[in-house]
Amino acid sequence: MSTTLTPSANAAALPARGMSPRQRTWRRFFDGPVGYITTGILALFVVVGVFGPMVVKYPSGLGTSILQPPSAQNWFGTDGLGLDVFAEVVWGTRMSLLVALFAGLIAVTIGAFLGIAAAYFRRLDPIITTLTDVMLSLPLLPLMIVVTAMVGPSIVTLTLVIGFFSWPEICRLIRANALVVSALPFIDGARAIGSSPLRIMLKEILPMVSPLLVVNALLTGARAVISEAGLSFLGLGDPDTWSWGRILQSAQRDGVLVSAWWQTLFPSIAILLLVLSATIIGMRFNDSRTASFTGVKP
């Protein structure tokens, strides 16, 4: 027996440092042009949203050339008030991203907290699950319209409404995953060491479900952009700030949805690109994370 182990024998036998799970995920993620393209588009929107308004003047007042098609001066044409659509899209990018970010954050925070709490405290589970089910069964768009109409349209109201109505799906998903994690031995280990429930939820379970949170934050953000555009289009957006939805709404209000195609096309492309990129990144990240059981990709 004693010959089998000298104290240093095991120290020397460390395996060569391989790729960490995170490195492997990113390697899979960027394996192919889709990963680069979608991440590039998202990065471009962020750059435009952050720095664009510093360069482009805020479109306000009345312009001289009304409803002009795209030209060298007005890349995306002008609207019914003679304002530059390009400037509106740039300023709208900032607003849409802000709504997406904060609505996503609100939804993910509430969803993750309730989901993990439901999984860890089995007594809370029926209450939280019922609440989630009720929320999911509500018709969302009419409800959002009613609430926004009652409180009064502003960008803050819009963000809060979208955020507070988007958490149930995240909650349900996180609960399902946290249930699996809660049953793992290292959770028992943490309890036996003396970790408080809050510490276990934040330090043990949350990191385990965090990749899912990233995915869901992206998907919720994308949905928030659509909801914002939809509500703004219906006239429930903030009349004082430019967002992509408001550009569309002003086109609709002026009755030029068909004739001034530039006024609807460019904000629509922006919405499409942002939502599509965010969704693809989210799904691709999720797929890259899971181990491949069938071997190599052909």
Next chain:
Amino acid sequence: MSAPLDPTALDPTSITQHGTEVVLDVRDLAVDFVTEMGTVTGISGVNFQLRRGETIAIVGESGSGKTTTVNAVLGLLPANGSVRSGEIVFNGANIAGATEKVLRRIRGAHIGFVPQDPMSNLNPVMRIGDQLAEVLIAHGAATKRDVKAKVVELFEQAGLPDAASRARQYPHEFSGGMRQRALIAIGLACQPDVLIADEPTSALDVTVQRTILDRLSLMTRELGTAMILVTHDLGLAAERAETVIVMNKGKIVEQGPSQQILTNPQHEYTRRLVESAPSLASARMRPDADVLATERAMAASPVILSVRDLAKTFRVRNAATGRREEFHAVDGVSFDLHRGSTLAIVGESGSGKSTIARMALRLEEPTSGSIEFDGTNIAHLGGAKLKALRRRVQPIFQDPYSSLNPMSSIGEILEEPLKIYGLGSAASRREKALDLLELVTLDASVYDRFASELSGGQRQRIAIARSLALDPQLIICDEPVSALDVLVQAQILELMIRLQKELGLSYLFISHDLAVVRLIADEVVVMKAGQIVERGSIVGVFDDPQHEYTRTLLRSIPGVPVPEPLAQSLE
């Protein structure tokens, strides 16, 4: 890959019966796997011959390539694996790289297979008899008319009592042992020339293991089937097979008659394996004098954990009636653990041993009874008092893969207990973590790594290191070495014994494996169905077991003679 396969060569009628005829000849077999990290060689240079009616055993640790070898023979390599070179000659035809169509006619009919895990290898929504009938009909061994009678006959041969009604049941109505019998019946249904059994008893309780292996030997002998037994247990291999093949890192390191491998191993690796196998270890890890000294010291040392009339009742739904019933997981258990000693609780699955560990760790609250730790009854503690207790009693769990948070670095894992109790500064915590790594003989570079980068044995060292972070007095070990390979098992046990000596720790050691318990414990408690059936010093229980159940457990350790009780041997 030399000669294309001629299907007629596989016609059973064309095979002449010779006792020494080679049915399976594996020549210079190599298997490659294509992974994300490039091509990896699974096995290489594997040579062996299997004669008609012979049993050979392939022994090795996890990752040694033993399962890859038999999967290659069966043509069941995973999608990213392929035979790079070599031949698998079965009844005169090379089947390496044969098409799926050809292999399908061989598998089941000419090469039978008994898988490792009986729980996941039967279709849960299909009657067991139908699953066997499917094999018989697919290979033309029975017609729709006589298949029922044949199924019953085969189940009877496999030792299933009341075979006719059993055949109409579903897998969930079978115990693990019964399922494995059914799988053996399926594997041998078409009277194959070769039966491959991949760890056929590893997922079963020890007392069931023996009867299953006996049945397997009996049936293969009657049918004249040659068998390849894949196992991690050298003792079991030597007991059951005429020839033992020892594999390590994808290569055969030694093969020969089983007695020779056991008594006169030639290769360094085999020698270490023979020395480490707990079932074979002739001497304990500690010399007898040492054990006797501890025993004397124990009598004098105070009791650190005293359990009295402990009971835990769960309310479960009865599967048959659908009513809620009380299930007594632990029923009136009492024992004392002396400071600085090791008390082992042994039992099969469902005996309640893990529930005791969970109650001692206060992960469960006892239904009744008391648990006194250092003079305080901890059975119903709560709040700050419970937290203070947790500092002095630390756990080590079974599975080193799921007992460490994969998202935390080793440093974070080791410092976590200190952070919970707000001990020390960031710098002093780091120092403590590095000290702990040194204590369990791990390199300091492990500090920044993640658990997924470490081997099973290294992870279990981390688990031990973390349990020592708060300088506890009592460590509750729930099957701490059961998931590890034998060589690693020996190292971990040795480490635990050394730490006990150096730090004066007390261990409550839960295990299903009597062989392992014998290596480390001072006292042993044998449990069955929630109650203690036998207790005593380790020497006493092993040399003179009193209860029939203890003797059954001892008998199921491969290769160990069981002392009969004195009264019986005098008769």
